[in-house]
Structure formats: structure tokens, C-alpha cells
Amino acid sequence: MVDRPVAEGRVRLADPDDEEVAEWRRVIDYAKRHGLEPQGRRIEKARFGTRGLEMFLTEGPHPNSLRSLHPAVAALRDDNGQLVIPPALRRRSLLLQALAAEAVRRGHEVRQGRSYYSRREGGVDVVVHDFACTITVRQEFPQSTNPERSARLVVELDPGRSGRPGR
Known part of the structure; x- marks a missing residue:
């Protein structure tokens, strides 16, 4: 077959x-x-x-494959100072790999994200025609005692000049 x-x-x-x-x-x-x-x-x-x-x-490999992470995503995975969130959420946050793989497939540059406001978030920068856009992921409700709420992740695009984040 x-x-x-x-x-x-x-x-x-x-x-x-x-x-x-x-x-x-x-x-x-x-x-x-x-x-x-x-x-x-x-x-x-x-x-x-x-x-x-x-x-x-x-x-090519499947975009969600974690066997060969993009170097920027691997750096995020290995950095204990970023994405200080529960391990299960940290693994899910590597959905950034799919975004990085697709950006590279389309010919864009992906690089390690810049420093973040909170240790609870992390991300990558995607560069399209000399314009860098930061994509971050973080736990939405880290202090919640409700398991469903505390398991939510937020993926956000840097607001850039518009001032309006894409969530």
C-alpha cells in the first residue's frame, strides 16, 4: 500500500x-x-x-516534527530563563517549530527571539523583506487554580508600529 x-x-x-x-x-x-x-x-x-x-x-520533514528543530526554536527549548511554565505547556509551546518551518519554507529568515518582558514567555523573530516580527508564546493564566484556564497558551504577534498585538 x-x-x-x-x-x-x-x-x-x-x-x-x-x-x-x-x-x-x-x-x-x-x-x-x-x-x-x-x-x-x-x-x-x-x-x-x-x-x-x-x-x-x-x-521535507513535517513542519511539526521535533526531530530537527529550527536553531531558534532549539535555543528557546534549551534556555531555562525563558518559558518558565509547566513542562506540558512548555512542550506545547514548541508549536513555534511549525511556524518557523513554514517561514523558512517560504524563504523567510527565522532567528532567536529578543529578550522578553517576562520569564514566562519566549518566542522567535520572523524576518520578511527586512521587517522583523516577533512571535511569542506564554501561559495565559499562570496564577489560576482552574486547570482548564491554567493550561491555556497565548500566541501573540508583536504589535510593531500599529500598537495592536495580534493574538
Whole structure:
């Protein structure tokens, strides 16, 4: 089953039944876990239409892969003076890796974030056409005793000249 997307590049199932969808998902997940994807490429799956399923090959590692962190994200991960938040939230905050990977894929520069107002936040700078934008992540309600509230993260774009942060 893995050979088919590799050989054809794209496989579309117009109206698969639930068993067929489950089998394809299991096979693709197995291939990903056991390194059976072609070197430098990965198999992705996505819905198309109302009931269709599509599998295709795409270049590079998955943007959410934590195996090869962008150096700016790795520096943030390794800095004990930033993102001083519970470990589970700290791991989730590495969603910055997906943002960094996509920015690099689009040809933009990503660099280590500047110092922050609070030790509870951290981030990266994305440079687009000589304009640097800081993207930070922090725990929204660190003092809350409500587990749901204290588990919330905030991702924020630096307000820059507008004065209005993007949250």
C-alpha cells in the first residue's frame, strides 16, 4: 500500500468505506513510524470532497516534527530563563517549530527571539523583506487554580508600529 503513493505520487479514493479509510490511515501511520517514506519526502493524507481521501508525497520533514528543530526554536527549548511554565505547556509551546518551518519554507529568515518582558514567555523573530516580527508564546493564566484556564497558551504577534498585538 505504501508503494502506491510512492509510485503514483497521488492516490485519490473518491468514496471509500470506513474500513478502507481506516486501513489506509493505519498503513500510512505505520510507514511514518518505521521510516518507510522515501528519503527527504513524506506521505500526507487529507480529505477531499465530501467523503474522499487523498494520499500524496510532499518534500521535507513535517513542519511539526521535533526531530530537527529550527536553531531558534532549539535555543528557546534549551534556555531555562525563558518559558518558565509547566513542562506540558512548555512542550506545547514548541508549536513555534511549525511556524518557523513554514517561514523558512517560504524563504523567510527565522532567528532567536529578543529578550522578553517576562520569564514566562519566549518566542522567535520572523524576518520578511527586512521587517522583523516577533512571535511569542506564554501561559495565559499562570496564577489560576482552574486547570482548564491554567493550561491555556497565548500566541501573540508583536504589535510593531500599529500598537495592536495580534493574538
